[in-house]
Amino acid sequence: MSNGNMNLTLKVWRQKNAQTAGKFVTYKAEGISPDMSFLEMLDVVNEGLTLKGDEPIHFDHDCREGICGMCSLYINGHPHGPKRAITTCQLHMRSFHDGETITIEPWRATAFPIVKDLAVDRSAFDRIQQAGGYVSVNTGGVPDGNAIAIPKVIADEAFNSATCIGCGACVAACKNASAMLFVSAKVTQLGLLPQGQPERYRRVQSMVAQMDEEGFGNCTNTGACEAECPKEIKLTNIARMNNDFLSAKLFRQEEIHEEQHGGA
Amino acid sequence: MSLDAKIPQGPLAEKWSKHKFNLKLVNPANKRKYDIIIVGTGLAGASAAASLAELGYNVKSFCFQDSPRRAHSIAAQGGINAAKNYQNDGDSVYRLFYDTIKGGDYRAREGNVYRLAEVSVNIIDQCVAQGVPFAREYGGLLDNRSFGGSQVSRTFYARGQTGQQLLLGAYSALNRQIHAGKVKMYTRTEMLDVVVIDGHAKGIVTRNMLTGAIETHAGHAVLLCTGGYSNVFYLSTNAIGSNVTAAWRAHKRGAFFGNPCYTQIHPTCIPVSGDHQSKLTLMSESLRNDGRVWAPKTKELAEQLRKGTLKADQVKEDDRDYFLERKYPAFGNLVPRDVASRNAKEMVEDGRGVGTSGFAVFLDFADAIKRLGEETVAAKYGNLFDMYIQITDENPYKQPMRIYPAVHYTMGGLWVDYNLSTNVPGLYALGECNFSDHGANRLGASALMQGLSDGYFVIPYTLGDYLATIGPKKVDTSHPAFEQTKKEVIEHVNKLLALKGTKTAEAYHRDLGHIMWEYCGMARTEEGLIKAKGLIKALKVDFWKNAKVVGENEEVNASLERAGRVADFIELGELMIDDALMRRESCGGHFRVESQTESGEAKRDDENFAFVAAWEFKGENQPEELHKEQLVFESVHLSQRNYA
Ligand SMILES: Cc1cc2nc3c(=O)[nH]c(=O)nc-3n(C[C@H](O)[C@H](O)[C@H](O)COP(=O)(O)OP(=O)(O)OC[C@H]3O[C@@H](n4cnc5c(N)ncnc54)[C@H](O)[C@@H]3O)c2cc1C
Ligand code: SF4
Ligand code: FES
Numbered sequence: 001m002s003n004g005n006m007n008l009t010l011k012v013w014r015q016k017n018a019q020t021a022g023k024f025v026t027y028k029a030e031g032i033s034p035d036m037s038f039l040e041m042l043d044v045v046n047e048g049l050t051l052k053g054d055e056p057i058h059f060d061h062d063c064r065e066g067i068c069g070m071c072s073l074y075i076n077g078h079p080h081g082p083k084r085a086i087t088t089c090q091l092h093m094r095s096f097h098d099g100e101t102i103t104i105e106p107w108r109a110t111a112f113p114i115v116k117d118l119a120v121d122r123s124a125f126d127r128i129q130q131a132g133g134y135v136s137v138n139t140g141g142v143p144d145g146n147a148i149a150i151p152k153v154i155a156d157e158a159f160n161s162a163t164c165i166g167c168g169a170c171v172a173a174c175k176n177a178s179a180m181l182f183v184s185a186k187v188t189q190l191g192l193l194p195q196g197q198p199e200r201y202r203r204v205q206s207m208v209a210q211m212d213e214e215g216f217g218n219c220t221n222t223g224a225c226e227a228e229c230p231k232e233i234k235l236t237n238i239a240r241m242n243n244d245f246l247s248a249k250l251f252r253q254e255e256i257h258e259e260q261h262g263g264a
Numbered sequence: 265m266s267l268d269a270k271i272p273q274g275p276l277a278e279k280w281s282k283h284k285f286n287l288k289l290v291n292p293a294n295k296r297k298y299d300i301i302i303v304g305t306g307l308a309g310a311s312a313a314a315s316l317a318e319l320g321y322n323v324k325s326f327c328f329q330d331s332p333r334r335a336h337s338i339a340a341q342g343g344i345n346a347a348k349n350y351q352n353d354g355d356s357v358y359r360l361f362y363d364t365i366k367g368g369d370y371r372a373r374e375g376n377v378y379r380l381a382e383v384s385v386n387i388i389d390q391c392v393a394q395g396v397p398f399a400r401e402y403g404g405l406l407d408n409r410s411f412g413g414s415q416v417s418r419t420f421y422a423r424g425q426t427g428q429q430l431l432l433g434a435y436s437a438l439n440r441q442i443h444a445g446k447v448k449m450y451t452r453t454e455m456l457d458v459v460v461i462d463g464h465a466k467g468i469v470t471r472n473m474l475t476g477a478i479e480t481h482a483g484h485a486v487l488l489c490t491g492g493y494s495n496v497f498y499l500s501t502n503a504i505g506s507n508v509t510a511a512w513r514a515h516k517r518g519a520f521f522g523n524p525c526y527t528q529i530h531p532t533c534i535p536v537s538g539d540h541q542s543k544l545t546l547m548s549e550s551l552r553n554d555g556r557v558w559a560p561k562t563k564e565l566a567e568q569l570r571k572g573t574l575k576a577d578q579v580k581e582d583d584r585d586y587f588l589e590r591k592y593p594a595f596g597n598l599v600p601r602d603v604a605s606r607n608a609k610e611m612v613e614d615g616r617g618v619g620t621s622g623f624a625v626f627l628d629f630a631d632a633i634k635r636l637g638e639e640t641v642a643a644k645y646g647n648l649f650d651m652y653i654q655i656t657d658e659n660p661y662k663q664p665m666r667i668y669p670a671v672h673y674t675m676g677g678l679w680v681d682y683n684l685s686t687n688v689p690g691l692y693a694l695g696e697c698n699f700s701d702h703g704a705n706r707l708g709a710s711a712l713m714q715g716l717s718d719g720y721f722v723i724p725y726t727l728g729d730y731l732a733t734i735g736p737k738k739v740d741t742s743h744p745a746f747e748q749t750k751k752e753v754i755e756h757v758n759k760l761l762a763l764k765g766t767k768t769a770e771a772y773h774r775d776l777g778h779i780m781w782e783y784c785g786m787a788r789t790e791e792g793l794i795k796a797k798g799l800i801k802a803l804k805v806d807f808w809k810n811a812k813v814v815g816e817n818e819e820v821n822a823s824l825e826r827a828g829r830v831a832d833f834i835e836l837g838e839l840m841i842d843d844a845l846m847r848r849e850s851c852g853g854h855f856r857v858e859s860q861t862e863s864g865e866a867k868r869d870d871e872n873f874a875f876v877a878a879w880e881f882k883g884e885n886q887p888e889e890l891h892k893e894q895l896v897f898e899s900v901h902l903s904q905r906n907y908a
Contacts, residue, residue, distance in 0.1 A: 050768045064503070134436035135393065
């Protein structure tokens with residue numbers, strides 16, 4: 001554990017709401033312990049601001065365990081900060097050094113309008129999921145859990161895609177603000193599992209249509225999303241999604257289903 | 265007022281099916297004439313909203329996060345129990361029932377717990393059908409692990425992210441209904457009060473957290489699925505936003521609060537590192553399968569370890585006290601959570617705590633690494649080790665982990681009957697928000713089970729009975745009670761905004777947490793509780809004089825949100841103390857130092873305390889009135905818990 005406290009300069013994006021213009025404001029963060037998480041550092045700054053009667057810096061957060069996907073922050077040019085495969089709440093101040101200047105911005109994408117300061121509105125993600133990111137099954141009357149055997153490798157693959165936390169870092173990282181990594185994660189999870197087969201092609205079409213409607217950009221395969229994703233969701237998911245999407249467009253659904261039988 | 269738990273008559277195994285048959289049904293064509301308000305989108309709320317909308321009811325669903333998918337349930341790690349007996353190791357509905365009753369130290373209702381065990385089986389099927397990617401064996405069938413306190417493998421899991429996967433399943437079912445227009449979803453909306461008309465709950469008052477708009481919503485029934493109140497302790501493993509406001513405001517409108525002092529403390533959390541700490545992180549219980557818990561044998565060694573002049577791996581085998589293995593040879597490191605927690609506390613009080621703060625003991629994997637190899641240990645616990653490294657900057661492959669107990673779950677909550685109805689007709693409480701099913705202690709992997717059981721399989725039946733009774737007469741917000749309650753909510757908000765003192769709400773929250781942890785935490789004494797009562801009273805007065813809230817209502821205002829929640833936590837804190845004082849016995853997570861066995865275990869007093877404490881609000885700053893629901897045990901024999 002490193003000792004000694006740090007003094008930092010923060011350049012923070014402040015913006016009252018989506019209607020007003022924003023700007024960078026500089027703050028001092030003093031006596032910061034390297035053991036603090038990045039959000040705890042902001043808590044300390046905010047307590048100081050509140051006591052002075054100033055508005056605290058607003059940012060989204062909840063679980064502070066890297067799983068709810070609520071925290072965001074573009075830190076020194078990276079979504080969730082400089083380290084790989086973690087969320088902002090899991091980033092600790094020991095990753096910075098005394099005297100450093102840290103620039104903190106919100107996710108920037110047309111489809112994610114600013115709520116206030118560093119918080120953005122990610123409800124577009126919910127609407128994409130609502131468009132078809134599910135298996136249509138009512139409560140009750142379902143078969144026994146072991147009635148469908150699923151090979152472990154398939155289950156594990158599906159799981160890898162299911163771990164997406166819906167944080168939006170992929171969109172923030174992408175120069176086109178594309179949501180393909182996020183959408184493809186759900187499409188892949190359900191597309192791999194037997195339960196997801198009946199609606200496989202409808203699902204991909206409706207989700208992609210909604211994604212376009214929300215104003216996300218197109219994927220040009222730069223891979224920034226994968227590099228910045230805290231859950232290491234794979235780019236191959238996008239290829240899978242494109243495949244399903246094309247198949248759905250080109251052929252009749254039933255034929256596709258026959259053809260792919262026994263495949264992934 | 266009399267408390268009727270409405271537990272159906274007849275043999276345990278037939279209660280639920282008989283009851284289901286006796287409940288009134290709502291004709292399918294009439295269902296769309298009913299509006300249901302559901303607050304909370306965790307496992308309980310999302311599953312209830314989806315199931316009720318599928319049946320045809322109109323649902324309005326609320327959460328304070330930006331998306332229903334972020335409800336606190338997402339954070340659950342370990343797993344969910346179900347009496348499937350897939351492992352052929354002798355599990356059964358009765359055994360799950362029995363373990364849960366015993367684990368809760370005989371302070372839960374037999375009828376409820378049996379039903380929970382009974383429907384546990386359906387939960388797994390439901391989730392699998394939704395595409396929840398549970399762990400599988402090579403043969404393609406579902407895999408199970410075992411979990412604290414049980415001798416069979418009945419825990420279903422999805423790596424260390426079971427809560428996330430289950431919640432995403434329920435969220436997707438909810439999404440489907442939102443898309444179908446049967447659920448209207450209100451995100452970033454905080455419920456601030458319940459509207460009661462002629463003794464029945466008919467709606468809620470909310471604050472739009474983006475615009476500050478205070479709004480009213482009417483419905484034929486209100487379901488609170490708002491989670492637990494561990495954050496009354498300030499530091500807990502819960503998400504920062506978890507709070508008691510919804511339940512507390514309902515309490516002030518007449519709903520009884522059950523067993524408020526029952527708190528689960530989890531033994532394996534990463535210790536506090538300093539005053540800046542905003543929350544604690546749980547390390548899964550499964551670590552105790554291979555990790556060995558120890559403290560140095562002497563204070564002198566502990567002192568050297570704290571100063572850093574001695575490293576843990578330099579402490580000789582003879583100088584280590586593996587205190588759980590020593591005191592509980594049969595269960596060893598796998599004793600239940602309350603027992604493991606209290607023992608760690610004793611070590612610290614004995615001056616043998618480690619880490620810079622002295623508030624920690626070791627969880628050591630050296631033997632496991634020697635026995636199994638680093639690779640196997642990494643395969644089993646790698647993600648947890650990574651998380652530990654991230655937070656502490658220490659490497660548990662080389663040095664033992666430091667762990668300390670932390671507040672994790674609250675067994676208390678709104679009192680509900682067998683139908684999940686509070687004593688206010690039309691007001692229901694589901695999931696961690698209610699008090700039922702866990703007794704004085706919650707076993708691992710049982711909270712997820714309860715949340716989903718309530719939402720998918722209980723409320724769809726029991727709610728219909730009430731709705732059929734009241735009939736589909738339209739309710740709307742034109743009744744003066746809506747305007748009146750709204751007015752009171754606005755007054756409360758303005759009162760908070762007028763606080764222009766010198767101390768942040770967060771600082772008050774921290775002070776409250778210190779009091780609660782010190783005097784109403786792992787061990788409680790009469791003397792300490794009386795002292796805490798005075799301290800909280802003073803804190804409350806001070807809060808309403810010297811707190812500082814910035815900004816205005818008509819904007820995003822985290823300062824205001826926090827202040828409202830802290831004010832409610834302070835009042836809840838007072839009630840928890842009263843409840844703990846009243847209960848002059850130890851049971852499960854409630855340990856009264858005055859009541860222990862010779863070997864230092866929790867000693868119950870079944871003669872005088874085999875009841876649920878249900879508290880009734882009697883007005884601001886008035887003592888609450890205690891109502892007792894006597895617990896009746898027909899199937900199990902009450903015995904002393906003993907793990908030696
Ligand atoms: C770290 C951790 C690990 C855990 N692991 C396990 C495990 O392995 N197995 C297990 O069985 N249990 C586990 N638990 C316990 C379990 O996760 C919870 O008890 C359970 O998820 C609670 O679910 P819920 O639906 O009742 O409430 P929550 O998931 O807490 O949901 C509460 C909902 O209410 C909403 N809400 C609250 N107040 C308001 C308001 N005033 N207005 C509007 N909305 C409001 C929130 O927005 C949220 O949607 C764990 C808990 C923690 C903290
Ligand atoms: S794909 Fe990765 S970066 Fe994108 S939302 Fe999911 S977890 Fe976040
Ligand atoms: S706050 Fe939940 S992921 Fe960071």
